[in-house]
Amino acid sequence: QVQLVQSGAEVKKPGASVKVSCKASGYAFSSSYLHWVRQAPGQGLEWMGIINPDGGSTFSTQKFQGRVTLTRDTASRTVFMELSRLTFADTAIYYCAREGGEYWGQGTLVTVSS
Amino acid sequence: EIVMTQSPATLSVSPGERAALSCRASENVNNYVSWYQQKPGQAPRLLIYDASTRATGIPARFSGSGSGTEFTLTISSLQSEDLAVYYCQHYNSWPLTFGGGTKVEIK
Numbered sequence: 001q002v003q004l005v006q007s008g009a010e011v012k013k014p015g016a017s018v019k020v021s022c023k024a025s026g027y028a029f030s031s032s033y034l035h036w037v038r039q040a041p042g043q044g045l046e047w048m049g050i051i052n053p054d055g056g057s058t059f060s061t062q063k064f065q066g067r068v069t070l071t072r073d074t075a076s077r078t079v080f081m082e083l084s085r086l087t088f089a090d091t092a093i094y095y096c097a098r099e100g101g102e103y104w105g106q107g108t109l110v111t112v113s114s
Numbered sequence: 115e116i117v118m119t120q121s122p123a124t125l126s127v128s129p130g131e132r133a134a135l136s137c138r139a140s141e142n143v144n145n146y147v148s149w150y151q152q153k154p155g156q157a158p159r160l161l162i163y164d165a166s167t168r169a170t171g172i173p174a175r176f177s178g179s180g181s182g183t184e185f186t187l188t189i190s191s192l193q194s195e196d197l198a199v200y201y202c203q204h205y206n207s208w209p210l211t212f213g214g215g216t217k218v219e220i221k
Contacts, residue, residue, distance in 0.1 A: 035210070037158075045150075045158065045201055045212040061115070061209040095157055101148050101203070102169055104157040 002026040004034075004096050004105035011111045017084040020108045022096030029077040030054035033099040036070065036081045038092040039107075046092075051079055086112045116140050118202055120213035128221040133189040135216045137202035142182050146206040149178055149187045152215075153198045161200075162187065194220055 007021040022034065036048040049060030051070040058070040069082040083090060093107040117140040127133045137147065145165040150158035160169040162178035165185055175190045189196055197220050202213040 037212075044199075044215045045152075045203075047203070047210045047212060050208065050210075059208050097158075101150065101158075101160040101163065107157055 002098065002103045004098065004103055006094075006096060006105040006108045009109040009111070011113060012086050014087055014112055014114055016086050016112075017082060018086060018090075018110050019080055019082040020094050020096075020110070021078050021080050022105050023076065023078045024053075024098070025077060027098075029074060034072075034079045035097045035099070036068075037095045037097060039095070040089070040092040043092075048081070048094075053079065083110075086110075088112050115209050116143060116204055116206065116211055118204055118211050118213035120200075120202055120216050122216060123214070124217045124219060126219045126221040127189075127192045129194060130191050131221075133192050133196075133218060135187040135189075135200055135202075135218075137180075137185040137187070137213050139183045139185070139204055143204040143206035145181045146204055147178075147180070147185050148203045148205065149176075150201045150203065151196075151198045152201065158201065189218075192218070192220070196220075 003025045005023045010018050012018050030053045035050050038046050051058045053072045060068050067084050072079045091112045095107050096105040119138045121136045147165045149162040152158045166178045177188045179186050199215045199217045201215050
């Protein structure tokens with residue numbers, strides 16, 4: 001069965017970077033794009049960007065351009081989202097989701113705290 | 115980027131009644147709209163894609179309609195387990211965007 005398993009919760013200081021992983025299983029890794037979506041506490045869903053595991057091409061929203069790096073490791077079937085220059089406003093649950101929206105990771109809580 | 119606007123923000127419906135949730139796109143997104151249900155502490159769950167196609171395992175009381183810029187998610191007979199926030203999302207072009215959500219309350 002399709003599964004997306006994300007790395008555990010993180011606590012970071014303002015100005016630091018965080019790298020969240022999303023390990024895929026149960027399907028052909030290179031066959032589907034993977035999205036990153038975040039949700040601040042009590043807020044709605046915010047789409048951040050997308051990566052094509054086949055070749056590694058990426059697209060991210062203008063809001064995050066220059067701060068977000070999306071990568072993948074085909075050997076481990078894992079995609080990564082690194083967000084730099086963290087501020088308190090980046091405190092959120094970060095989700096990966098497979099193209100089509102039917103499969104989501106469990107979410108990774110990133111807390112930015114001094 | 116395309117702005118997705120959902121209304122109302124909150125909808126109170128009695129069990130067994132019909133609920134209609136609206137989503138408007140700032141420009142034509144054809145039928146490339148999905149609807150998600152999110153319950154507290156859970157990841158979003160795909161209900162509808164391509165504006166009107168139910169995802170696997172989704173009960174028939176959930177239906178989607180619309181094309182272009184106006185879309186509707188209808189819950190034909192509200193059940194207590196339908197208490198959740200519902201989001202629309204377009205995928206007509208990058209960046210994808212979500213609506214702000216409609217919270218469905220049980221009256």
